[in-house]
Amino acid sequence: MNYISTRGQVEPKGFIDTVLMGLGEDGGLMVPETIPSVSAETLNKWKGLEFRELFIEIFSLYANGEIPENDLKELVDASYASFRDPEVTPVRKLNDSLYILELFHGPTFAFKDVALQFMGEFYSYVSKTRGEIIHILGATSGDTGAAAIQGVRGKEGIKICILHPHEKVSKVQELQMTTVNDKNVLNLSVKGNFDDCQRIIKELFSDLSFKGEHHLRAINSINFVRILAQTVYYFYAYFRVSDQLGSDAASKKINVSVPSGNFGNIFSGFLAKKMGLPINKLIIATNENNILERFVQTGEYRPGEFRKTHSPSMDIQVASNFERYLYYLLDEDSAKVSDYMAQLASEGRIFVEGELLERVQSELHALGAKNEQGLELIRKYKSEYDYLLDPHTACGVAAYEAFNEEGEVTAAFATAHPAKFDEAVRLINIVQEFPVQIAELVAKDQFQTVIENDKAEVTRQLEAFFAGDTVSKA
Numbered sequence: 001m002n003y004i005s006t007r008g009q010v011e012p013k014g015f016i017d018t019v020l021m022g023l024g025e026d027g028g029l030m031v032p033e034t035i036p037s038v039s040a041e042t043l044n045k046w047k048g049l050e051f052r053e054l055f056i057e058i059f060s061l062y063a064n065g066e067i068p069e070n071d072l073k074e075l076v077d078a079s080y081a082s083f084r085d086p087e088v089t090p091v092r093k094l095n096d097s098l099y100i101l102e103l104f105h106g107p108t109f110a111f112k113d114v115a116l117q118f119m120g121e122f123y124s125y126v127s128k129t130r131g132e133i134i135h136i137l138g139a140t141s142g143d144t145g146a147a148a149i150q151g152v153r154g155k156e157g158i159k160i161c162i163l164h165p166h167e168k169v170s171k172v173q174e175l176q177m178t179t180v181n182d183k184n185v186l187n188l189s190v191k192g193n194f195d196d197c198q199r200i201i202k203e204l205f206s207d208l209s210f211k212g213e214h215h216l217r218a219i220n221s222i223n224f225v226r227i228l229a230q231t232v233y234y235f236y237a238y239f240r241v242s243d244q245l246g247s248d249a250a251s252k253k254i255n256v257s258v259p260s261g262n263f264g265n266i267f268s269g270f271l272a273k274k275m276g277l278p279i280n281k282l283i284i285a286t287n288e289n290n291i292l293e294r295f296v297q298t299g300e301y302r303p304g305e306f307r308k309t310h311s312p313s314m315d316i317q318v319a320s321n322f323e324r325y326l327y328y329l330l331d332e333d334s335a336k337v338s339d340y341m342a343q344l345a346s347e348g349r350i351f352v353e354g355e356l357l358e359r360v361q362s363e364l365h366a367l368g369a370k371n372e373q374g375l376e377l378i379r380k381y382k383s384e385y386d387y388l389l390d391p392h393t394a395c396g397v398a399a400y401e402a403f404n405e406e407g408e409v410t411a412a413f414a415t416a417h418p419a420k421f422d423e424a425v426r427l428i429n430i431v432q433e434f435p436v437q438i439a440e441l442v443a444k445d446q447f448q449t450v451i452e453n454d455k456a457e458v459t460r461q462l463e464a465f466f467a468g469d470t471v472s473k474a
């Protein structure tokens, strides 16, 4: 199977080339030419698979045999060996209609580990087998950078440089990134905000000669391999909830509620559903940065004013994966997608109405939880179920409470461990015990280079960091 761009101006590419390209060269996002469909019979076979086995089955439908099965198995085993739970993404039942899919058992305690642990192994494999130099460059508001660095540290043939805003990420996030002392990792702490970091990265990637000369690769969530890795736990969650429902499974519909920012995670769910997984409602949970809620309610997609909330990993105004959804909403018409995106760039908004809006509302549900509501739910679930939600997960639980109806159950996704966002948990006077991996971070040395908010300075740092790298093919 080949991959094409939502804007239609990229020659069809194979799987590995698609991953290496990241953002489509025409500015669009890469999608499979056709989405593979999974029959009821196959679903039935997949029910009994472990997470890793399921990963291999799903991945094989998309990777054109470009990675031999034995190699793929090694990559998957290596990727999930670092997870603290043998199930990788276990499901916990809280009550008769609410299940929690725990996505935080990876090295950095947030869901991004699920895709980025694999991505690190994958890039390393491509470096070895194709002789590609892989220089990863990214900007982070916290979780992505930490997970990407953990996915790549110490691996041969790859280097990674992550920009984060100086003293503007949470303490745990900062420590997770900067206590890593591997030679292939460079942390640049930029005296500016996340948007400054993002702007510098975008400019460097759009300088195609600099990008080519330095073999720059992206890790942000527009990369299709991240989307694909995340579809696995939708299937896994669906099967585990069905198991736990037992004889009730036939009469219950299963929803998912997903704390969302860039629309990457929830798009994986949309893809799983298109493949044939009978998910009932796809529920988008956001915080007060609620561009997606407004889109689903009114049809208007317009970045609003940035709000700082207790769930900072969802403090996002432009949902970069939204274009993939738009592509399917417009029946895969890339000319129309291009028009809409041009309109978004020139007018700062797009608008769908009539039948299109009805279709959006039949496919997606969305709720933007208020800050206070999130804290209230953390308190409530701690006291009623002795289960501590992190502030992102709390938004997902708020959306479950809003949308779960009679005859339905919901798998609410826990996208981070509460210890990672203790600043919010402390506000309601809950004292939590830290996992040892987080507690021991404070005693470690930090390795980072603090720099001015200046693209030329970043360029100098990168040139020195990447100097002299060569790779030979295995």
Ligand SMILES: *Cc1c(COP(=O)(O)O)cnc(C)c1O
Residues within 6 Å of the ligand: 110, 111, 112, 143, 144, 221, 259, 260, 261, 262, 263, 264, 265, 266, 313, 314, 392, 415, 416
């Ligand atoms: C990144 C992140 C999200 C948002 O995920 P998207 O794929 O960007 O929608 C939600 N929760 C946590 C904890 C995150 O780190």
